Amino acid sequence: MQVTDLLLENPNLNSSHLFRADILFDSTRALKTVEDKAKVHQLEGNHHETSAPENCTPPAPAGPEFQNATLRRRVLRRLIPRKPQVDSPLEQWCYIYDLIQFDDQPAGHIVVYSPQVKSEAEIPWYHPPIKAMAYLLQIQGTATTLSLHFQTFDLASSVDLPTRTHRTFISLIQTFLRLSRIPAGPAAKTDTATLQYMTPSALKDTILPQHTVQDTYSRLKQTYASDLISRWAESTDPSKHVFEDLSIAAFVIELWRQIYPPGKFPGFVDIACGNAVLSYILIQEGYHGRGFDARRRKTWQVLNMEGYLDEMICVPQPFVANLSGSTSSNAGDETSSMESLMGTTPIHNGLFPPDTFIISNHADELTPWTPLLAALSCPSSPLPFLAIPCCSHALSGAKHRYSPKSVNPSTLEPPAPSVNNGEPQSKSGDLKSLRMTKMKERDGTDDKSMYACLTRKVAAVAEEVGFEVELTLLRIPSTRNIGVVGNRKVVAKRSTKSGKSQSPPQDGTDVTQQIQRVVERECLLSGGVTEAAKMWVSRAQKLQTGMGRGKVNLGAKPQAAQHNDDSNNI
Template sequence: MEESDLTLIFKPFSTSSTPTSYIDGDRGSRSDVSTAVDQPSIAWQKSSSAQIPESPIAQSESIILGTLLQPEYLSPVIARADVIYDSDTVGLDVLKEDIGYIGEFSTYQISRRLIIRDIPRNPRRDQAVEQSIWSLHQLPGGGDGGSPQSRLLIVIVPHIVDHLTEWPFYLPDVRAFAIQIIGSRLSIHHLPRTRPVSSHAKSCTNFVIGVDLERSQRMFKRILEVLKKRFEKPNYVKRVHHDTIVPRERYQKVYQDLKAKHADRLCRIFATNGYEGKGCREVDKIFEELGIASFCISLWEDMYEIPSSARRNGYYNESVQSPGISGPLGQFVGFADLGCGSGVLTDVLLQEGWPGYGIDARSRKIWKSFDEDVQRRLTESILIPYVIDQTSTTFEPTKLCRSDQREPFYTVPGSSQTYHSGHFADGTFLICNHGDELTAWTPLLASLSQSPFIVVPCCSFNLAGRRFRAQRSLCQAEGSKLRESSKRSTYQLLIDYVESLCREIGVVPQKEWLRIPSTRNLAIIGRISSNPQGEESREIMVKEIIRREGGTEGWNAMVAKLKERERQPSGADDGHSRCS
């Protein structure tokens, strides 16, 4: 590792006393008295470099800062970076008593400063750390012999005391590091961590024992790879955008709370039912369900204007125990998890105090491991919507399900099987997470009860419960310029199809790419229609959509197969059979 040219132009800033703790507060101000004194130059080390396409200074600065503000792409243990200070917004004010200020570079001048706070994914293991990001531009005539090459220097300084022996795992184990661009050359330099030998010998420094330079080099290599890729494609636009409905900060805070509260308990439940070990698909789905629960809770707090403090203070449970009170959940009717599968999503929402229930065509052994109150709200029930044409069927349960029947659950004489009529209390929030056969039905059922809903599509089924590939003529909005259906995936066509059904019932669909560990992570959210119709008009509209889409012939046969199919001994989700 060679010495960096930055050593020649770097003038370190000294303090009369060394800080002894992490620094909080406005711009990380020091608690001790600092004085600017000349010191022997501390040697910067050149870590790595690469050739990149030459770009204007403004574009280069934007690419580098954009990368540093997205640390989740640099380290898997970081959730995000929050900007807590930006000189472009409040004006540049360089305070040399800041812990984020380490010195001057003689041929550069400061043009911008940001202070970010890195938020770890697991706050129980890692703590948040603030960092200063200094953007420095070359002074006029400050290059080598007046070289016309553009120069940019970005310096990153963690707000951590210099002589700590322990360093956050997700940060390079250095006092500071710098990203320098000279023409088409990108290089990364670092300043080793040092500490005074004694309080009387400030000019002498020793390297800190235990510094992990190998880990730092891996991080610098990763930063260089990401930057090089972004410089090669500076006009790249993301295909999907997260956090369009629920802010990322709120979602991740709820997810961290739910994960800390429920993950260990649920993993133990799955382990006792034979599902454990790294890579187990069912255990991995625990965190997918926790992510969906976090999104639903964040969405509901926004929709029903419920303060997040109500969740933290346990007010939800008071509202559930005292129906009808004007508490935090006064406007929330309840939720219905259609095709609840293993029941994890229903369990978490109930444990958090949200009223509701889950239904599935077959019960799971794992349901018996949940609390008794949760078990009572998980029902083995086959859904037969009451709007299905009953004149052409010989399947007895549909004949007993009359359109004027208001009770959602009913049974057939001589059978213990429970059926669901598709009736929901007005305003019930419907959830269909990978519901397959129920995916296309969810917007229609929501329309009948004037309910909001969320659908996370997976496999493509029509209203008759048969696999199909949605046609372009059914799912393309008039005037939109989409590729031919033959060039689009079945999954994308299914998404378009569900969106078209939403528009037909008078709901403007909203799409959110959820932050969950699944490739099928798109959620379609529908709120209550802005043009409410009478109940009879809504039923006529839904029946017309069913007729136009080919009817429901075959739904009863599919239901009969589910009823007659031998229950699998597995305890959790068994794939597509999670649907009703």
């Protein structure tokens, strides 16, 4: 019955017009209702009531009766469409029966789906125009038979079945058979060990319930999507960037609602903000913050965002201090010294005001720096952050592929310079094995892939400098879809309705020293902190002089350039 449970919660596997199904009632409590999911994800210190769809369970109608079948379970679900402005939700009772042979041995199952409507006119487009439907699984010895049965509103119409309905039934059978051949993956857990499980099933909805994020996404898409696409000024595909940023914005908004008291949001910074669509949506939704990037984008002016964005280079504070040769404890003096080195280009040292929430969305070179800058900004109370890794870089900004051994905090050693950052070759040398390797990398099931190792590296570095780290699979249209969240629970516990901290800040000396050790160790890849800092500045200068993002190979063999998102810059 695993496939039945999967399809009960995920009707989108059968219809692309659907988002999901909200479980309103389960007589066996095998599936969590939306209220149960909201309670599971609620945090201590959360002052927002977690939104959940209205759950007024009507009395269960008597299910149909079948010979030699026992009603074992009743489930009420609400089908949620992707376009609520076009299609309406639909409630559906599901009855699950056990077939019993004469010798009391199990003979199969019947699963009946009955939409709660009075006429065919009330059936939405995404649902077949039928009164009821049933899967029949019959077991006879070693043979198993799956069939699909249905009842129309007009008994005469069942003789001439519409072509579309016939295709739908065939697709339903094919999907059921396909899923029955796939072994079940690890179940999602809200306290999943971040560095052990990278499979999508283990990372889904570990931080926020699915329904809250998707409902917010639907609202944002209806409000902003058409306007953003119509005003797109970049050469890239608007639909990819707009819908991806809308999805990320929905997650971020619900995350902030979960951890901050009403009216006490401290502000955000969007580092390497690229086209700034994400910042635009968040600011339009009432959240104050700023973004910056090494290059101004056309979209900034089109969206009237220039008052919230800065064109400047981020040179992390450890590099600023190293290159300036300053012994001053004033970071501003060191930054001024760096600006004289960089000419007229504005410099930011990556240190932000206390409590600022850092967004690092496909920030490329700044991705491994994100937890370090969050901790350096306020060592006594490190800043919370969301990092969505994309392309893999060392702290120097150079392309680098992390190995699986380098991401385990318990076995971290000074990393050796990479001699080949290229894609690994299949051991067997055949195309089938190579294809399987690529598929594992794309779906996140390969813990040795470049993306998996980068994500685990960011999480490992964050844990090293004192962060409480969580991984979650973001529901965004991208293969680079794992979010690394730092100090979510810490911020929620620290916040009160008055916005004051529940406990005094701790001395950040140990954190600062640990950050220094991590930076020194990781910069050995590039010959030490000084050489890594020079490499970073050199790459930043090339961005400003129009020489592009030339790849620094750390002694590796030349490689073909790899694709980078429009939002990725130092």
